[in-house]
Amino acid sequence: MAKSILIVDDAAFMRMMIKNIVSKNGYDVVGEAENGQVAVELYKKLKPDLVTMDITMPEMNGIEGVKAIRGFDPNANIIMCSAMGQQAMVMEAIQAGAKDFIVKPFQQDRILQAIGRVLARAEQ
Template sequence: MGKRVLIVDDAAFMRMMIKNILTKHGYEVVGEAANGKEAVELYKQLKPDVVTMDITMPEMDGIEGVKAIRAIDPNAKIIMISAMGQQAMVMEAIQAGAKDFIVKPFQQERVLQALERVLARDD
């Protein structure tokens, strides 16, 4: 089972927090991006197994990022992680192709559960 992760968040401390959780549990963080545009470029280069994506970011937000990555790879596994827990945002992210949605501040277990569940699915 693949465990290569691309972390996308405009806040460096948030990327570091997620990275620490993942590396501690055997995931390999292959790249980090500060916005959706960087995420799309890194996705093409690194071909990670899963992406964690913030929603509110400069240049290209997470929802546009999901759409752009899914346009390149319809099977991309993307988990949204955002403080924007409004229903509309969650629905938009899921419709754009996100596989799960984690609301900040999050528990370490919630992040690990989401990754395991998304990686276990074959859709």
């Protein structure tokens, strides 16, 4: 069975881009959210194998979203995606519980590599 992915980004084109990449490569996109608040609700309902999460979003940002999801499911697999490749943001995301970090604009290979690595670690 294909691994399920929840895509979280406030930019619809970014969600579509990630969706196209992961769908083409055998993953099942089970949901999309435009902010952390919606992401938390969808995570609880859909229980995806992995979440790609933008950092800068309205309502609830990605770091708050990671904390909320990890509070609900300590084993959640979350990969942060952000245009802000600042060291402090990366560290904050990892401390909040993200398992990997992708900087925008990202390459298809980098997304697939991060997803593959995080899911492989989760299965150990």
